[in-house]
Amino acid sequence: MEFKELDPILHSQLRLAVVSLLISVKEAEFTFIREKTNSTAGNLSVQLNKLKEAGYIAISKQFKDNYPQTLCSITPEGINAFEKYVNALQSYMKP
Amino acid sequence: MEFKELDPILHSQLRLAVVSLLISVKEAEFTFIREKTNSTAGNLSVQLNKLKEAGYIAISKQFKDNYPQTLCSITPEGINAFEKYVNALQSYMKP
DNA sequence: ATAGAGTAGTTTATTTTATAAACCAAATAT
DNA sequence: ATATTTGGTTTATAAAATAAACTACTCTAT
Numbered sequence: 001m002e003f004k005e006l007d008p009i010l011h012s013q014l015r016l017a018v019v020s021l022l023i024s025v026k027e028a029e030f031t032f033i034r035e036k037t038n039s040t041a042g043n044l045s046v047q048l049n050k051l052k053e054a055g056y057i058a059i060s061k062q063f064k065d066n067y068p069q070t071l072c073s074i075t076p077e078g079i080n081a082f083e084k085y086v087n088a089l090q091s092y093m094k095p
Numbered sequence: 096m097e098f099k100e101l102d103p104i105l106h107s108q109l110r111l112a113v114v115s116l117l118i119s120v121k122e123a124e125f126t127f128i129r130e131k132t133n134s135t136a137g138n139l140s141v142q143l144n145k146l147k148e149a150g151y152i153a154i155s156k157q158f159k160d161n162y163p164q165t166l167c168s169i170t171p172e173g174i175n176a177f178e179k180y181v182n183a184l185q186s187y188m189k190p
Numbered sequence: 191a192t193a194g195a196g197t198a199g200t201t202t203a204t205t206t207t208a209t210a211a212a213c214c215a216a217a218t219a220t
Numbered sequence: 221a222t223a224t225t226t227g228g229t230t231t232a233t234a235a236a237a238t239a240a241a242c243t244a245c246t247c248t249a250t
Contacts, residue, residue, distance in 0.1 A: 003112040003132060012237080013106065017098045020187045030199070037098060043238055045200055050236095066246065068198055086188050092115045093181050107208080125227070138209055140229060145207095156228095161217060163227055 004088035007081055009054045014039050014047045019082050022057060022074040030070035048072060056081055099183035102176055104149045109134050109142045114177050117152060117169040125165035143167060151176055 010016050017037045022028060028036075034044050048070075051057040056078030060071045074082075105111050112132045117123060123131075129139050143165075146152040151173035155166045169177075 003108075003115070006108045008236090011106075011108065013098075013101045014237085016187050020098070031197085034198095040239070041199060042201085042240075045198095046237080049200095068245080070199075089184065089188075092111050093184075103207095109208085129227095135210075136228060137211075137230085141208080144229095163216085165228075 002091070004091045006088050007085050009050065009056065010081060010085040012047065014043060015051055016085075018044075018047065018051060018072075019056060019074065019078055022072060023079060023082060027071055027073045030072070033072065051078070054081075097186065099186045101183050102180050104145065104151065105176060105180040107142065109138060110146055111180075113139075113142065113146060113167075114151060114169065114173055117167060118174060118177060122166055122168045125167070128167065146173070149176075 010019060014037060017039075018033055021033060021036055030041075030044065030048070033039075033048075034041060037044070039047075048057065048059060052059050054077075055075060058073050058075055060073075062069050062071070105114060109132060112134075113128055116128060116131055125136075125139065125143070128134075128143075129136060132139070134142075143152065143154060147154050149172075150170060153168050153170055155168075157164050157166070
């Protein structure tokens, strides 16, 4: 039983939290994610873009009550990657 | 159910693999760890020292058959940190 | 109407980490 | 005796995470 590779995109506390969150809610606002993950806006902005680049989440921007609004949702690839990551983690957990 | 903090010392693929390994074997040689974790000697050397600095493992050096031998073993704090880390991970896994 | 504070982010700079490359000392093989 | 291998460490470079600064507006109170 060897140690499986851990997807570097998901092996980041904040990105993992974002994906974990999006899997349960299916769609979430930037500000909601920031609150739930206790992250700074700058860090979150960067990490959301990395997840988007990887194809793990989709980002759409619009205006709501005159303010800009960033909506995020997970993609099928994101769900798949998350499941693989969790599975790989098992190889480190059971001694 | 919030996202728990992930101990940065353990949130590294190689360091996590090392600790996971040491938990099951109680003592291991440098070369054995390098093989099992598929890491380079340089990287492993650095990460072992970080684990030692953190108090998670103990390192003892001796000679065996004329060659230097580095032995590593987990400490009680290391076991504790590993258990906490695994526990914290649960908060990211079940949506 | 305008100064000041607040919202919702992005961009840039800095620090930290991880990884790779180079190196060292001694042992063994040719 | 010189070349290669073992068992590492140290130093340099690349990548990542985080913090600080900035943009572009909006709302509120004067």
